[in-house]
Amino acid sequence: MNTMLKVEGVHTYIGQYHILQGVNFEAKEGEVSVLLGRNGAGKTTTLKTILGLTPATKGCITFKGQEITKKPTHVIANSGIGYVPEDQGIFATLTVEENMKVAMRNEDEVTMRKQDYVLDLFPDLKTFWKKDGGLLSGGQKQMLAMARAFVGNSQLLLIDEPSKGLAPIVIEKVMEAIIDMKKQTTIVLVEQNFMMASRIGDTYTLLDDGETVHSGMMQDLIQDEQIKRKYLGIG
Amino acid sequence: MTTKYQWNNIFLTIIVIVLFIFPFVTDSRTWTILLTQIFIFSILAMSYDILLGYTGIVSFGHAMFFGIGAYTTAVMLDRVEPTVGVFILSIATGMVIAGIISFIVGLLTLRLKSHFYAMLTLALSGLFLVLAEKWRSLTSGNDGFTFRAPEVFKDRMVFYLVVLVCLVVVYILLRRFVQSPLGHVLVAVRENEQRTKSLGYKVLHYKVIASIVAGVVASLAGALYAISLRFVNTSVLTMDITLDALLMTIIGGVGTLIGPIIGAGVIELSQHYLSGLAKDYPIFERWIIFFGILYILAVIFFPSGIVGTIRQAFHKRKKPRVVEEKPSNSKGES
Amino acid sequence: MELLLNLTINGLATGMLIFLLAAGLTLIFGLMDVLNFAHGGLFAWGAYSSVWFYSLTESFVIAILGAILTGIILGFITEKLIIKPVYGNHVQQILITLGFMLVLTEMLKVVFGPNQIAAKTPPYFVGSWEFGDVIIIKYRVFIIIVGFLVFGIFQYILKKTKIGLIVRAGVMNKEMVKTLGININNVFLYVFIAGAVLASLGGALMAPYSGVIYAEMGMEFAILGFIVVVIGGMGSFPGSLLAAVLVGLTGSYMAYYVPSLSLAVNMMIMAIVLIFRPQGLFRVKG
Numbered sequence: 040m041n042t043m044l045k046v047e048g049v050h051t052y053i054g055q056y057h058i059l060q061g062v063n064f065e066a067k068e069g070e071v072s073v074l075l076g077r078n079g080a081g082k083t084t085t086l087k088t089i090l091g092l093t094p095a096t097k098g099c100i101t102f103k104g105q106e107i108t109k110k111p112t113h114v115i116a117n118s119g120i121g122y123v124p125e126d127q128g129i130f131a132t133l134t135v136e137e138n139m140k141v142a143m144r145n146e147d148e149v150t151m152r153k154q155d156y157v158l159d160l161f162p163d164l165k166t167f168w169k170k171d172g173g174l175l176s177g178g179q180k181q182m183l184a185m186a187r188a189f190v191g192n193s194q195l196l197l198i199d200e201p202s203k204g205l206a207p208i209v210i211e212k213v214m215e216a217i218i219d220m221k222k223q224t225t226i227v228l229v230e231q232n233f234m235m236a237s238r239i240g241d242t243y244t245l246l247d248d249g250e251t252v253h254s255g256m257m258q259d260l261i262q263d264e265q266i267k268r269k270y271l272g273i274g
Numbered sequence: 275m276t277t278k279y280q281w282n283n284i285f286l287t288i289i290v291i292v293l294f295i296f297p298f299v300t301d302s303r304t305w306t307i308l309l310t311q312i313f314i315f316s317i318l319a320m321s322y323d324i325l326l327g328y329t330g331i332v333s334f335g336h337a338m339f340f341g342i343g344a345y346t347t348a349v350m351l352d353r354v355e356p357t358v359g360v361f362i363l364s365i366a367t368g369m370v371i372a373g374i375i376s377f378i379v380g381l382l383t384l385r386l387k388s389h390f391y392a393m394l395t396l397a398l399s400g401l402f403l404v405l406a407e408k409w410r411s412l413t414s415g416n417d418g419f420t421f422r423a424p425e426v427f428k429d430r431m432v433f434y435l436v437v438l439v440c441l442v443v444v445y446i447l448l449r450r451f452v453q454s455p456l457g458h459v460l461v462a463v464r465e466n467e468q469r470t471k472s473l474g475y476k477v478l479h480y481k482v483i484a485s486i487v488a489g490v491v492a493s494l495a496g497a498l499y500a501i502s503l504r505f506v507n508t509s510v511l512t513m514d515i516t517l518d519a520l521l522m523t524i525i526g527g528v529g530t531l532i533g534p535i536i537g538a539g540v541i542e543l544s545q546h547y548l549s550g551l552a553k554d555y556p557i558f559e560r561w562i563i564f565f566g567i568l569y570i571l572a573v574i575f576f577p578s579g580i581v582g583t584i585r586q587a588f589h590k591r592k593k594p595r596v597v598e599e600k601p602s603n604s605k606g607e608s
Numbered sequence: 609m610e611l612l613l614n615l616t617i618n619g620l621a622t623g624m625l626i627f628l629l630a631a632g633l634t635l636i637f638g639l640m641d642v643l644n645f646a647h648g649g650l651f652a653w654g655a656y657s658s659v660w661f662y663s664l665t666e667s668f669v670i671a672i673l674g675a676i677l678t679g680i681i682l683g684f685i686t687e688k689l690i691i692k693p694v695y696g697n698h699v700q701q702i703l704i705t706l707g708f709m710l711v712l713t714e715m716l717k718v719v720f721g722p723n724q725i726a727a728k729t730p731p732y733f734v735g736s737w738e739f740g741d742v743i744i745i746k747y748r749v750f751i752i753i754v755g756f757l758v759f760g761i762f763q764y765i766l767k768k769t770k771i772g773l774i775v776r777a778g779v780m781n782k783e784m785v786k787t788l789g790i791n792i793n794n795v796f797l798y799v800f801i802a803g804a805v806l807a808s809l810g811g812a813l814m815a816p817y818s819g820v821i822y823a824e825m826g827m828e829f830a831i832l833g834f835i836v837v838v839i840g841g842m843g844s845f846p847g848s849l850l851a852a853v854l855v856g857l858t859g860s861y862m863a864y865y866v867p868s869l870s871l872a873v874n875m876m877i878m879a880i881v882l883i884f885r886p887q888g889l890f891r892v893k894g
Contacts, residue, residue, distance in 0.1 A: 382882075
């Protein structure tokens with residue numbers, strides 16, 4: 040399978056803090072790659088660095104074979120990367136419909152088909168179509184954020200902790216949706232919930248103190264009690 | 275470190291001594307008056323530096339305190355009697371009023387974000403200006419009034435020396451202030467307000483203290499200014515005064531105390547020469563426009579002003595090459 | 609009763625002029641997090657350029673278009689040269705926009721002379737309508753109509769167009785808008801120019817209303833604009849209309865009944881709002 044995204048030796052500073060100190064990983068087309076690690080390991084910063092929100096000072100990021108390391112955020116996004124931030128980033132006083140519209144490049148047939156697909160996936164959004172985004176529940180916001188990122192012509196979705204603060208039953212829904220979306224797009228997932236990560240992830244990359252310490256197939260990690268205990272505190 | 279410090283002090287002392295001797299060796303009236311003016315505005319600019327340079331607060335209402343000092347002294351000398359005693363008393367009164375007002379204003383407004391604070395102080399000082407215009411029985415409104423200064427100040431040289439003493443004392447006191455633990459907290463507030471707050475400091479208290487100190491010192495400058503003119507009108511409360519303080523502080527160098535003094539010198543001197551040129555070239559009647567442009571360029575390209583830029587150049591030269599090439603170091607400085 | 613009506617119309621007209629100034633301020637603040645202290649300068653330049661165009665052509669339409677053109681040019685220059693270099697640094701922004709205000713004001717004096725200039729009302733707006741005892745001055749009605757028209761147009765753009773959608777989204781969360789593939793720098797520029805145009809239009813309408821124009825009028829009106837922006841809520845477009853009308857009406861009534869307090873009362877409203885409801889009457893962010 041083709042490599043969609045490649046992150047090589049990336050270093051990032053936020054202010055004077057050296058947050059990422061050598062992150063390496065790859066996301067292959069049609070797979071779900073999971074970034075794992077403790078709080079503060081640099082997972083969210085890795086996503087933001089890919090998007091150019093916190094630009095890398097060293098290293099190289101390539102997307103579909105093209106370098107995007109120093110590009111401005113909107114150019115990176117337009118090349119085909121969608122982002123679902125940890126706080127979902129819903130525009131609270133815009134309706135669900137308007138939230139979707141902001142993300143759409145144009146309203147051609149392909150985009151409309153994508154919209155129909157996500158609305159089938161998340162029927163709740165159809166129900167609240169004309170309602171303000173701020174009035175949605177946590178789970179619905181998560182769905183709207185994922186739907187919005189998806190309709191924006193994304194070949195790669197970066198999803199930051201979708202399970203955070205959600206009830207188990209809602210997590211189940213979100214998880215099923217991600218598995219379904221995988222058929223159409225590549226996904227990089229940051230997840231603390233190992234149960235969820237292990238069920239939907241194909242490959243994993245383990246970060247610790249801003250560095251890649253392990254990576255490989257998810258099945259191997261599930262069996263590796265030692266690594267799990269050392270870096271994730273489970274097992 | 276200590277030696278460098280001592281050298282600085284020796285250097286400053288020599289300058290002060292020269293300035294003290296100056297009026298005895300020359301009888302140039304123009305220069306005495308001009309230098310007196312520079313000293314007065316140095317005091318004002320230093321007080322502004324406490325706010326802008328050390329605490330990171332942008333106030334557009336500093337003229338308010340300058341005006342309070344000017345009016346208090348003028349009114350008291352006019353209504354009571356023009357003696358040195360009343361003069362000293364009037365300065366003290368002005369400082370107390372300025373202190374109380376800056377305390378109240380600060381308590382109400384310093385909680386706000388920088389935008390709001392700048393805007394509110396701008397509007398408040400506008401309100402004071404209107405008040406001074408309307409309260410004619412006290413201020414004679416826009417026309418202002420002349421008053422008699424104490425007899426000793428009739429001699430320009432005596433007044434020059436008094437103002438110079440004030441300047442030196444204020445400089446020493448303010449330097450003590452910014453180097454005290456309290457001053458360090460102010461700098462911490464400027465650098466990172468959130469972090470200072472989370473370290474357990476009541477940021478609001480420190481900001482209010484800074485604004486009181488600045489207000490009190492500004493009122494002293496206003497009082498001296500009024501005496502130097504023996505006249506006061508509403509111009510002491512206008513935006514121009516605040517802008518002068520702002521220009522001097524920015525061009526001289528924020529957060530240095532010595533910078534505002536140099537800034538005051540540069541601006542007063544060039545103002546003097548540029549308005550002299552206006553006789554031949556009418557464009558110089560609007561000399562302030564050059565300062566406006568200079569100021570904008572300074573904010574963009576030399577945000578640390580004359581003193582700050584010189585200091586940086588000095589530091590860079592002394593630093594070993596290797597350190598500069600480290601990316602982590604350049605990041606840390608920005 | 610006639611008095612009250614006249615004061616109300618007066619207040620509404622003044623309110624609309626303040627609204628035109630404040631609308632730009634509030635949008636620029638909401639989207640770009642920049643409080644533009646030079647905004648009053650754009651207002652004054654609008655007034656001067658309209659008077660200049662009017663004296664050349666005797667056409668009020670050309671005068672207004674000239675003011676709008678001035679707004680576009682100055683807005684463009686201001687955003688590129690003044691705002692952009694210090695983007696994201698609040699202290700520098702405040703300092704630099706105030707410095708630019710100074711330059712704009714002084715430039716007016718250099719170009720048009722330091723004295724105040726008389727501004728004529730176009731002949732078709734001179735005079736008033738009389739209904740019994742009630743006298744309504746035509747030009748004031750015109751200002752009120754223009755004010756509502758501008759509000760309507762901008763409201764439509766904000767609510768119904770893609771760019772309006774992006775602006776509203778950007779007010780809430782700029783970073784998210786960027787990650788959706790939108791070049792927010794362009795949006796900043798458009799919004800800044802739109803705000804500058806509104807301010808210069810306000811100045812152009814102001815000139816015949818007050819009869820004279822002078823360089824300092826920019827700062828005087830800007831202060832009212834700041835008050836309005838605080839009362840209405842930073843970033844709220846409808847809030848700025850409501851607050852502007854409020855300030856205009858209070859000013860008009862107070863100027864008649866207690867003239868010395870008219871500015872003080874508006875300041876007082878602002879202080880009360882800041883202390884008890886610092887986000888303004890209309891909350892936008894968060």
